[in-house]
Amino acid sequence: ASAGVAVYPIDADNAQDLLVHADLALHAAKKQGGGSLSFFSEALRHELDYRKRLEHDIRIAIAQKAFQVYFQPQVSLSNGTIGGIEALVRWRHAERGMIA
Known part of the structure; x- marks a missing residue:
């Protein structure tokens, strides 16, 4: 407890x-x-x-609608190929700037 x-x-x-x-x-x-x-x-x-x-x-x-989406490739360190993509959301805050 x-x-x-x-x-x-x-x-x-x-x-x-x-x-x-x-x-x-x-x-x-x-x-x-x-x-x-x-x-x-x-x-x-x-x-x-x-x-x-x-x-x-x-x-x-x-x-x-202050959120923005950024796409980032997932790259294999062993051979340099792209294995996928991540979607990252960022928020452009008026006072705090970009927030992940």
């Missing part, structure tokens, strides 16, 4: 935020593998905020 811990009133001053923070800590504990314990930290909150902004930006990018 994994556990996420948020402490009242240090990590939150109301039940709703305390549960959200404990859940963030639980997800961090699960990332570490089974049987681990994680405490809430501001870094976890920043990670959540970043993911929410990224998801919002991706939704806008889809609507604006």
Whole structure:
């Protein structure tokens, strides 16, 4: 079992935020593998905020068709022949530039 811990009133001053923070800590504990314990930290909150902004930006990018596809050949190092092609998606973000 994994556990996420948020402490009242240090990590939150109301039940709703305390549960959200404990859940963030639980997800961090699960990332570490089974049987681990994680405490809430501001870094976890920043990670959540970043993911929410990224998801919002991706939704806008889809609507604006801001994704570009690049094709890259897969070349055999032993004989130099092309064995296939990869399709790579790149996102031209207005603030961050090209994102793989």
